[in-house]
Amino acid sequence: MATKxxxxxxxxxxxxxxxxxxxxxxxxxxxxxxxxxxxxxxxYVAGRINSDELVSRTRARYDLD
Known part of the structure; x- marks a missing residue:
């Protein structure tokens, strides 16, 4: 069964x-x-990336991944 x-x-x-x-x-x-x-x-505001991508970029910028 697929998860939604x-x-x-x-x-x-x-x-x-x-x-x-x-x-x-x-x-x-x-x-x-x-x-x-x-x-x-x-x-993000323009809708070109989602909130997950925004967080991912921020974490990567500060080497938090």
Whole structure:
């Protein structure tokens, strides 16, 4: 039997809000987002990559894989 996974489609506006909230949260903790990180976030907002890819790129950038 095949296993189905639920996916939730998001709009660009929802993705943009999520990115803004994540950046703000990090800034509240004293962190900053690099230019490369912001570029990846824009790829996510535009829908060219999904959230899993965004996390994967970030983890790879900081050698967390």
């Amino acid at each position: 996974t639920a996916t939730t489609a998001t709009t660009a506006a929802e993705r943009e809000l999520r990115v803004a909230e994540a950046i703000h949260s990090g800034e509240m903790e004293g962190l900053s987002v690099t230019a490369a990180g912001r570029q990846d976030a824009q790829e």
